[in-house]
Amino acid sequence: MPVQRLVGHLCELGFSPYEARCYAGLLGAGALTGYAVAKRTGVPQPKVYETLRRLVARGAAEQFPGPPTRFTAVDPKLVLDRLASAHAASIAGARAAAADVDGTT
Incomplete structure (x- = not known):
């Protein structure tokens, strides 16, 4: 499956498994809330916001203020x-x- 391959390669490049899953989940999805990313990727909701902030910090995602706050993949x-x-x-x-x-x- 292409998403699983992407997640595997991103992990090899230093992404955490949650970061890789969130980034893959954002790709091609437009602007999503943290809740939507959690539902789409299976990353636990308590971890998804922290993970999305790390993706923003490393330049892999962009954050748009809300309410609600939304995220997109770079x-x-x-x-x-x-x-x-x-x-x-x-x-x-x-x-x-x-x-x-x-x-x-």
Whole structure:
């Protein structure tokens, strides 16, 4: 199933399982309330608002004030491009640190 594949890949990229499920649930759904995201994704309602705030903080979702407050997914291309850049920078840093430890600078 495509949603489960997406959730799996997002978890591999550092999303928590709840973050991955909420992001996947927001994709293509328009602006949703936290309640609607919880119903759509199965993420427990007490956890969904905290999870959505984390997605907003990491740039994967946008929040629109209410009432009620609504959330939308940021374009996956933008989210994945940012993740690719962040991972590339981390890999470059790890390579440099490994070279320093190895003494092959």
